[in-house]
Amino acid sequence: MSSSIPRIDQQIFVVPSFTLECGTELKDAPVAYKTWGRLNEARDNVMVICHALTGSADVEDWWGPLMGSNKAFDPSRFFIFCANVLGSPYGSASPITTNPATGRPYGPEFPPTSIRDDVRIHQHVLIQHLGVRRVAVVIGGSMGGMATLEWPLLSPPGFVRRIIVLATSARHSAWCIAWGESQRQSIYSDPAYKEGYYEPSEQPRNGLSAARMCALLTYRSRDSFERRFGRKVHLPATPPTTKRSEAREGLITPPASPPLEVEALELHNDGLDRDGREPAPTPRPIFSAQSYLRYQGDKFIARFDANCYIHITRKMDTHDLARGRVASEGTTTDELLAKTLAMLPPHALVISIQSDGLFTPPEQALIASHIPGSELVVVASGEGHDGFLVEFEEINHSVLGFLQRELKDLYEGPLVAEDGEADFAVKKESVFGEAEVDLTRW
Amino acid sequence: MSSSIPRIDQQIFVVPSFTLECGTELKDAPVAYKTWGRLNEARDNVMVICHALTGSADVEDWWGPLMGSNKAFDPSRFFIFCANVLGSPYGSASPITTNPATGRPYGPEFPPTSIRDDVRIHQHVLIQHLGVRRVAVVIGGSMGGMATLEWPLLSPPGFVRRIIVLATSARHSAWCIAWGESQRQSIYSDPAYKEGYYEPSEQPRNGLSAARMCALLTYRSRDSFERRFGRKVHLPATPPTTKRSEAREGLITPPASPPLEVEALELHNDGLDRDGREPAPTPRPIFSAQSYLRYQGDKFIARFDANCYIHITRKMDTHDLARGRVASEGTTTDELLAKTLAMLPPHALVISIQSDGLFTPPEQALIASHIPGSELVVVASGEGHDGFLVEFEEINHSVLGFLQRELKDLYEGPLVAEDGEADFAVKKESVFGEAEVDLTRW
Incomplete structure (x- = not known):
């Protein structure tokens, strides 16, 4: 495993054999997961949370403010389960885990996986290993929303009672496919990529960082960026010391070229200098928006792996809820999708972020319009796609x-776990032996 | 010059000495330009057109449908002038032209330039070389709109009668600065970049291509992409032959890994196969949205240079109409900008593309709101920023x-050039000797 990827305090269940949608069999595939709260006697107070592209099983890390007594994710009422997707660097089988056939990390040889593979292997853990009988609700945003939509379709009718999806789509759009392609190309351009055969400590940092910068912008909105940064300049406290940061400014300048010119122009941007011709020598400023992006790029390469990034973006490309499900002659793809959505449990909650330019509100409106009795909530947020990770209160x-409202029964009985006890309950008593739900035909 | 950059049938005027805003003096700086139509006796029937980031002086190449008798750009009425910006690979002084001090191309040592530098050197050609006395109208979109806004502020009051700007801003936004940064990072990641010191024939093609893919997406809209591509797959007529295209798919697979799996998943996307486990071996399809992006990336590297791309995106970052102009204590930057816009010739035409997510309609509304008597037209187009290059009719x-309406006098007299004659008139009689407009104090 890439040494820099943070360790998470989580459980690992090893699935001895798992056949992927593509036909390849994964052997001894680890599935990393976390749980909160305690299963009730009926084994049905289950909340499944599905994470997004760069997330992990550690819900508290990315949706923490939603977790707690009397909050949306309440471990005193629910047995909460979140598992890491295949291909992610956070513990489940992926390019950075060991291929039992070779004894080396899979690297670029990790077979392609789909959203459906994630759901099926997570269901295996939840049912076969943790003994769950029924799922009260599945919740997820962005890629997690794709998995959420797949959950009921990959399990017997009634197994999943309700779903909640945020900032997601029923099929990955051309727009999202194209952004993913553009980001992968940045990684491919990095010489350290080596067609994926790099050492974990020598991953294509520059390419992955550039991909993240691009992705991050697609997660935000124009107006949120403007409010935060405008044309503010960032004056480094100390002169840049690394060759990299110099080079990236295009300012490693040979003697003939004056290194202070860009400074001058940029100081003018700040309105500090009235005359454009005679700048005073000062430390070189860059725009705050630039320095923020670089910071985010650097932060990301310390916690993610390039092969994993390529893998998961390609996984999302396969997402199409109707794929292979309800084919019938003469039906349009839109009709197929509508029919598939109509098969989902009724009374879904669908949440949009108004300024989301990546998974746009009409995509969620489409989902809500075909699931009977659904509720569509549009959060009036200017934060863009990231709104689903930011607008905690709403x-x-x-x-x-x-x-x-929808799961009254689970709020009526006594608490399943007291405060403080909830976090640890599962580790002691979560294994219930043989599964009672037969998923083999789903 | 990079051998692959297309030659344009245009004029070159060499400016013996030109001091840039940054303080550096360019010697023997070529300025490439094209003209259409003929100067009238008053030398004031002048239309200046300003090109965008990757454009050239050849207006017919990128705004062709607007050019012709009885069209917006009418060479039988106007003497039309378009000059190539500094730093562009299309003929003006740039990283790919020769530095007279060294006898070699400037490469990354080409000094930083601003939008104002472009306007000033183009004015020099128009006035000193072509003998123009007054400009009837300046027109430009995107970066060309930035230059258009600068034109009146860098010349005597009344020299520019009217301006028309499309899909542009009065100051480059944090959003645009950040996208430029993200794209430059893709270029920096390419080993062929070599801090800019690459041979013209060995430029960082992969990085520049990735940057273009990203940029292109910011020029489009989510819905236009969806309409055009959806989840359609692209089936290559022949199997891929180049290592590059294979590698980019992450599909150069060693024996242990099945190379056809992604095909299976993607064929399912097309609804062709009901069972996800046993795909038939077929040529590997990719999504049309992906293949389109790659095609555009490849096309771009054949016509542009990476140092030039870095240079011009940084040039745009300096754009702030108020910079250094109307500083006064206690004034906010918004107030400074409003004051500067109010100094522009009244009765401007400002055009927005409704779906433009890069230079958003409120940015043009701001421009129109501060120029007295302006007209704001919002084109109801779903094409995104590129709408200004696409929505010809409107x-x-x-x-x-x-x-x-605004330049009645120029439409009342006889034609200045007949059809067929217009294109050639200038080459014969465009030089009028000494300039009569003194720009030295602007």
Whole structure:
């Protein structure tokens, strides 16, 4: 494993054999997961949370403010389960885990996986290993929303009672496919990529960082960027010391070329200098928007792996809820999709972020329009796609209200776990032996 | 010069000495330009057109449908002038032209230039070389719009009568600065970049191509992409032959890994196969949206240079109409900008593309709101930023109507050039000797 990827305090269940949608069999495939709260006697107070592209099983890390007593994710009421997707660097089988056939990390040889593979292997853990009988609700945003939509379709009718999806789509759009392609190309351009056969400590940092910068912009909105950065300049506290940062400014300048010119122009941007011709020598500023992006790029390469990034973006490309499910002659693809959505459990909660330019509100409106009795909530947020990870208050309010209304029974009995006890309950008593739900035909 | 950059049939005027805003003096700086039509006796029937980031002086190449008798750009009425910006690979002084001090191309040592430098050196050619006395109208979109806004502020009051700007801003936004940074990072990641010191024939093609893919997406809209591509797959007529295209798919697979799996998943996307486990071996399809992006990336590297791309995106970062102009204590940057816009010639035409996510309609609304008597036209187009290069009919209609209304005098007299004659008139009689407009104090 890439040494720099943070370790998470989580459980690992090893699935001895798992056949992927592509036909390849994974052997001894680890599935990393975390749980909160305790299963009730009926083994049905289960909340499944599905993470997004760069997330992990550690819900508290990325949706922490939603978790707690009397909040949307309440371990005193629910047995909460979140598992890491295949291909992610956070513990499940992926390019950075060991291929039992070779004894080396899979690297670029890790076979392609789909959203459906993730759901099926996570269901295996939840049912075969943890003994769950029924799932009260599945919740996820972005890629997690894709998995959420697949959950009921890959299990017997009634197994999943309710779903909640945020900022997602029923099929990955051309727009998202194209952004993924553009980001992968940045990684391919990095000489350290070596067609994926790099050493973990020598991954294509520059390419992955550039891909993240691009991705991050697609997660934000124009207006949120403007409010935060405008044309502010960033004056480094100390002169840049690394060759890399110099080179990236295009300012490693030979003697003939004056290294301070860009400074001058940029100081003018700040309105500090009235005359454009005679700048005073000062430390070189860059725009705050630039320095923020670089910071985010650097942060990302310390916690993610390039092969994993390529893998998961390609996984999302395969997402199409109707794929292979309801084919019938003369039906349009739109009709197929509508029919598939209509097969989902009724009374879904669908949440949009108004300024989301990546998974746009009409995509969620489409989902809601075909699931009978659905509720569509548009969060009036300017934060773009990332709104689903940021607008905690409104999301907590909508999700909690929905759960209390739709899953009344789970809010009526005694608590399944007390505060403080909840986090540890599962580790002691989560294994219930033989599964009672037969998933083999799904 | 990079051998692959297409030659344009254009004029070159060499400016013996030109001091840039950064303080560096360019010696023997070529300025490439094209003209259409003929100067009238008053030398004031002048239309200046300003090109965008990857454009050239050859207006017919990128705004061709707007050019012709009785169209917006009418060479039988106007003497039309378009010059190539500094730093562009299309003929003006740039990283790919020769530095007279060294006898070698400037490469990364080409000094930073600003939008104002472009306007000033183009004015020099127009006035000193072509003898123009007054400009009837300046027109430009995107980066060309930035230059258009600068034109009146860098010349005596009344020298520019009217301006028309499309899909542009009064100051480059944090959003645009960040996208430029993200694209430059892709180039920096390419080993062929060599801090800019590459041979013209060995430029960082992969990085530049990735940057273009990203940029192109910012020029489009989510919905236009969806309409055009959806989840369609692209089946290559022949199997891929180059290592590059294989590697980029992550599909150069060693024996242990099945190379056809992605095909299976993607064929399912097309709804062709009901069972996800046993795909038939077929040529590997990729999504049309991907193949389109790759095609555009390949096309771009054949016509552009990476150092030039870095240079011009940085040039745009310096754009702030208020920079250094109207500083006064206690004034906010918004107030400074408003004051500067109010100094522009009244009765401007400002055109927005409704779906433009890069230079957003509120940015043009801001421009129009501060220029007295301006007209704001929002083109109801779903094409995104590129709409200004695509929505010919509506743009032609708005621009022509505006010109006929605002520049009545130029439409009343006899034609300055007949059809067929217009294109050649200037080459014979465009030089009028000494300039009569003194720009030295602007």
